Amino acid sequence: MKLTKDEFRSYLHHYDEDEIFYKNMYFEEKDHPATFHDYCLGLDRDLISDHHLFVPELRTEAWYPYMEEKDLFGNLTGNIMFAKHYRYTPLFVHEHEFFEILCIYDGTAQTTIQGISHTLHTGDICIIPPHTKHSVGVFDDSIAVNILIRGTTFQSTFFQALTADNALAQFFAHVLYRKTEGNYLIFHTGNDVRICDMLETMYIEYLAHEKYSYTFLNSILILFWAMLLRYHENDIESILTKDTSGNSMTEILNYLNHHYQTATLSDTAAHFGYSTSHFSTLIKEGTGQTFLQIIRNIKLNQACRALRESSLSNNAICKLVGYDSPEHFMRTFKKTYGMTPGEYRKKYHEQES
Template structure:
């Protein structure tokens, strides 16, 4: 099986098509786009309409050794051809462009964005754009994702049981829908690059469990994007002397077992009543409900993954009354903590 250490060589090695483009820089190779419909935009420019299914068909034809794997895949992963002409186009899928090395110049609605090594751009459906010719040092990885996979699979899984992730996911979704693209610049680029490399390993050299591995790497990728997004927003708010809601949620998540509304308000120099209204407006839930959800979700994790007694778990997550804990847990999950542990336990007793 291919190793992560081999991905760097694979990406930098010139493919036959890249050699063709390099030796014939004026070639537009419009034959590559003959299968796609074309329309004229308001500026009179020709725009190709890419579809996931036709890209899938092309990928299967050119990669017969992974064709079985591709048929079942909700995403396509490939290296963007260097030196290649890319016409104006839109598509019916979500597109991720990750700059593995060098630069990428992406023109979106007449605005040219310059992405540097480690940057990642997510483009929504129906966005008219093109990528300028790249040089030999410019390595761009493209990930094409069916919209339902992006919205229902990735985002919902990331947002489950975590108020910070849930808020960030909702914010990203709203920004993505409004602005049609988002650029991420993670502070720790090594984690994201490692995840992209792992994704390529299982995609290019598939085994029986490749789909599970690919899904796992996609979760890591989106987790890094969530972290990058919240850090960027926090800095933006601080620079304008405002308090970012994500920082407040992170504080609550960290101190959920002991903090009160007054504690949080004091920490951030807010009036408690104002903070209560602010949290409700930003998250759609009350402080009390938020704390309860966090405590119960942590209780679920401990029931599944520890040998602590239910009484100990009750204390750890911040409840002082065992009867009250049982009542809230049973109302929320329609079963007792003991029944939940019996159904979901991931470890065995010694």
């Protein structure tokens, strides 16, 4: 179905049959706890089965479902799915093989990630990677939208919007792929109408199922990700961004990307109000790399860019990216890439021609 923006907003706020079922059950338990079990015994079992509804009171054992990609996507051509989170659905902890992007369209939602509770507000975009135990609860008229993405598609679409040599991309990869517990990233976008409009556009495109819809969705998703980074890269919360000084790892990495030519560990630590030893540990835990590795990678990536896009000499590039010694620059470059800067430039231009 093809919806206008106004029709789409009405669609989101409308209570369908399943939401009404959950809402009635929620208030029955809240207002009449003594008779709630009998109420559940009288529910339509065929409706529950046909609609795959979750009624904890009728289950005889705890339920911790795990969903594989094939269970959700089946034989679908596309790799991206959109769904409104049913309001008043009973809380249940679950995990899955795919990525989930939980978008708070309006109001608030309660979520737990690896047992840690979070309250999400309008404009919050929460990225939950595979194999992460979590739950989501919406118990009022708030609207939460789920974007579900195959793991391989997430990597090829989202991270396509970032160059692999970007320190921020390395931070994301570390949080989303290397940590084993408590993984998440939250963009706090607030009332940014640009982000909200893009979310609406994606969901409307998904519902329309028009020709080349999945190609459109992949492209819009890349743009959505790029917008989050352009406008809110300093509004990110994760398991690694919070500390007592209030600084975030994204702020630190952005600072290093701008001051890599001259930044030292001690000066950067002082700039953010840390002792050198604590800052060194913070960097390692937050990115999986040491301070010197991050600076080296930024310098070399900038050198590669200069080799590709300019005719500057090796000595000029050496000075441009902050190396004091041309010999040190040449030695580090060859050790990292297996070729000299001149060989790198020649190879790149041969591939382009």
